[in-house]
Amino acid sequence: MFTGIVEEVGEVVDLVHNDDVVALTVRGERAVEVGHGDSVAVNGCCLTAVRPPGRGEMRVELVPETLKRTSLGALRPGSRVNLERALRADGRLDGHIVQGHVDGIATLVGRTPGERSDEVRFSLPAELSRYVVEKGSIAVDGVSLTVAALHPDGFGVALIPTTLADTTLGSLHPGDPVNIEVDVIAKYVERLSGGYTRSELER
Structure with a gap:
């Protein structure tokens, strides 16, 4: 779950197409704190971090359902994106309940x-x-x-x-x-x- 309070604006580094999956790499100061399997909201879409590629960068995978339902398919290297890590159970809900499930x-x-x-x-x-x-x-x-x-x-x-x-x-x-x-x-x-x-x- 998320709150809609953006933690930082990251930058798309690259997009790699592998059959029907797009691997998206994003650079940001908080990316180093995102581990494998963690949930992160990218422009409001809840995604799972997979094997972060390096310090200050994280990688997520976009499947056909995500590409169809969201605007993430229009991203290009250099695009800026809103980033928010998942809310901790002991955190403050400063925004509102956001699932990261784009409607x-x-x-x-x-x-x-x-x-x-x-x-x-x-x-x-x-x-x-x-x-x-x-x-x-x-x-x-x-x-x-x-x-x-x-x-x-x-x-x-x-x-x-x-x-x-x-x-x-x-x-x-x-x-x-x-x-x-x-x-x-x-x-x-x-x-x-x-x-x-x-x-x-x-x-």
């Missing part, structure tokens, strides 16, 4: 820069819109954010100076894809209540 890909459709902060608008796949509420939580490329506004085809967030400086969201341009994870609690509530009819609830 879909959205697109940045516009941003309005302020003097120090930005208002940013993203598209949202129609099948995910029911899980997003104003002032609720959402993870965008692994960053825990508060939904500031809802739109017919998406949502808006306000990015504080720290988020702009310490994550990749500050360098996004209109048209760039991002990974979206909606609030897992909303999905469980929908699933658990799906077996009840209105008459049963009114008993």
